[in-house]
Amino acid sequence: MPKNDVSMSVVRRLPRYLRYLEELEKKGVCKISSKELAESMGLTASQVRQDFNHFGGFGLQGYGYSVSSLKDKIIGILGVNKKTKCILVGAGNLGRALLNIKFDKLGFDLIGVFDVDKEIVGKKVSSFTILDYSDIEEFCLNNNPVLAVITTPSSVVESIATKLAALGIKAFWNFSHFDLSKKFPDLNVENVHLNDSLITLSYLIKESMD
Amino acid sequence: MPKNDVSMSVVRRLPRYLRYLEELEKKGVCKISSKELAESMGLTASQVRQDFNHFGGFGLQGYGYSVSSLKDKIIGILGVNKKTKCILVGAGNLGRALLNIKFDKLGFDLIGVFDVDKEIVGKKVSSFTILDYSDIEEFCLNNNPVLAVITTPSSVVESIATKLAALGIKAFWNFSHFDLSKKFPDLNVENVHLNDSLITLSYLIKESMD
Numbered sequence: 375m376p377k378n379d380v381s382m383s384v385v386r387r388l389p390r391y392l393r394y395l396e397e398l399e400k401k402g403v404c405k406i407s408s409k410e411l412a413e414s415m416g417l418t419a420s421q422v423r424q425d426f427n428h429f430g431g432f433g434l435q436g437y438g439y440s441v442s443s444l445k446d447k448i449i450g451i452l453g454v455n456k457k458t459k460c461i462l463v464g465a466g467n468l469g470r471a472l473l474n475i476k477f478d479k480l481g482f483d484l485i486g487v488f489d490v491d492k493e494i495v496g497k498k499v500s501s502f503t504i505l506d507y508s509d510i511e512e513f514c515l516n517n518n519p520v521l522a523v524i525t526t527p528s529s530v531v532e533s534i535a536t537k538l539a540a541l542g543i544k545a546f547w548n549f550s551h552f553d554l555s556k557k558f559p560d561l562n563v564e565n566v567h568l569n570d571s572l573i574t575l576s577y578l579i580k581e582s583m584d
Numbered sequence: 585m586p587k588n589d590v591s592m593s594v595v596r597r598l599p600r601y602l603r604y605l606e607e608l609e610k611k612g613v614c615k616i617s618s619k620e621l622a623e624s625m626g627l628t629a630s631q632v633r634q635d636f637n638h639f640g641g642f643g644l645q646g647y648g649y650s651v652s653s654l655k656d657k658i659i660g661i662l663g664v665n666k667k668t669k670c671i672l673v674g675a676g677n678l679g680r681a682l683l684n685i686k687f688d689k690l691g692f693d694l695i696g697v698f699d700v701d702k703e704i705v706g707k708k709v710s711s712f713t714i715l716d717y718s719d720i721e722e723f724c725l726n727n728n729p730v731l732a733v734i735t736t737p738s739s740v741v742e743s744i745a746t747k748l749a750a751l752g753i754k755a756f757w758n759f760s761h762f763d764l765s766k767k768f769p770d771l772n773v774e775n776v777h778l779n780d781s782l783i784t785l786s787y788l789i790k791e792s793m794d
Contacts, residue, residue: 481786576691580663
């Protein structure tokens with residue numbers, strides 16, 4: 375739970391607001407009401423206003439929000455204007471797919487991509503040269519990354535994360551089934567459980583067909 | 585929202601229960617109390633009991649749950665014992681990474697993997713031969729897949745999804761930023777917004793360092 379007592383469900387809506395506002399800005403829209411914003415996002419106007427009130431509120435009743443200033447405020451709240459150093463461990467298909475993400479637009483500076491496979495170490499993928507996992511300790515001591523993206527097989531995640539936590543890593547973006555939040559309760563962990571997402575669809579399909 | 589009025593937050597916890605129960609079964613544990621289950625998942629015992637009560641409740645007060653029968657019930661509720669036909673569109677790095685998922689253990693039978701890139705059409709990835717996207721209409725008419733996994737660039741998602749919906753696809757597992765739920769309110773859509781997940785970490789890191 376974040377420090378300022380904003381619930382995670384509010385925090386998780388902020389990236390969506392940001393995306394819509396960026397689209398509006400591209401279209402040249404300067405001002406938007408909470409009603410319009412709510413409709414385009416499938417929320418209620420009151421929910422939108424409540425969400426923004428958590429952060430002091432951004433608009434005047436009846437006047438609407440300035441798209442660019444609302445966008446800038448959300449960027450500041452989310453910290454996506456920062457350049458937090460991060461590394462990625464595991465340059466298989468999933469790891470490589472993630473290299474397409476624009477880390478620099480999402481608050482991060484991806485400074486190293488590691489793998490154990492000698493066949494790919496030294497090769498270039500996107501704009502990254504794959505580094506040898508056996509050099510990760512020295513790399514972390516020299517560069518102090520804060521976030522590690524973990525895209526290795528689940529079986530090795532615990533040992534990798536333990537090593538990285540000892541090297542000063544403060545947050546994990548975890549794609550494995552290994553429960554890092556339980557092992558490292560003091561670190562920030564965001565899990566992407568793809569299997570759980572697919573199972574949820576299984577449920578929804580089953581319910582809709584019953 | 586699923587038909588039986590169970591909230592999505594309950595539904596989203598079920599895959600986690602399932603994972604824990606499978607682990608317990610592997611370890612030879614036969615029985616577990618709601619308290620133990622809650623502790624291992626970072627929930628309260630009352631929350632666990634409430635979750636299971638949504639589905640009629642599975643245990644006797646003070647006796648605990650049978651691991652295997654609880655597991656089987658959750659499997660039935662989630663429909664992961666079904667073999668719903670699905671296809672995957674977009675065999676780039678992300679699509680290939682998803683081919684490692686054991687679809688058959690999660691309720692699905694992956695029957696076709698499609699791409700537009702003539703260089704990879706006909707090639708084998710994992711156990712799948714990449715099919716030509718231009719054949720997808722005939723394939724769907726002959727095989728009636730229910731779910732489409734969409735791992736193409738966002739720019740083409742709308743046209744692909746429109747075509748697939750017209751061909752009878754009932755659900756999308758969407759990895760793009762294009763908002764398929766808004767376009768197809770009657771279909772089941774599960775979005776995996778990787779950027780939003782990374783932005784959430786940006787926020788959590790910023791808050792923890794302030």
